[in-house]
Amino acid sequence: MKPIHIITLIAFLASLGSIVCGLILEVDYSEKLIGFGVLGLFLVVFPLFSYYRWKGKDAKDYMLTKENLAKMRENQRENKY
Template identity: 85%
Template sequence: MKPIHIITLIAFISSITSIICGFILDVDYSQKLIGFGVIGLFLIVFPLFSYYRWKGKNAKDYMLTKENLDKMRENQREKKI
């Protein structure tokens, strides 16, 4: 596995563990555990995952530009025939 994949997996597991411990444990800082878990998911795990999955891809291929819309319409016409 690649190092970024391992780091993302460890961050994901620790964030989920923090959220679950916040719900299960009856301590004064349980709400902070839940909060840190959610922050970890959205500020660490999601950007790392997005970088890992989008690395090397062209974002223009996935945008709805006039050229891409024309290609989609052309493909739909070919499928109907």
């Protein structure tokens, strides 16, 4: 397993654990636990996951350019018949 996988998994489990503890435990700072868990998901886990998944890929392949729209229309015509 790659280190980026391990870091992402640990951050995900920590964020999820923080959210669950905030929901289950009846302490004064339970809302803060939920908030830190959500922040961890959006500021740490999602960027790490996105970086890993998009590494080595060209973003232009996923943009709606005139060339890509033409390819999509051509593929639809071919698959229609």
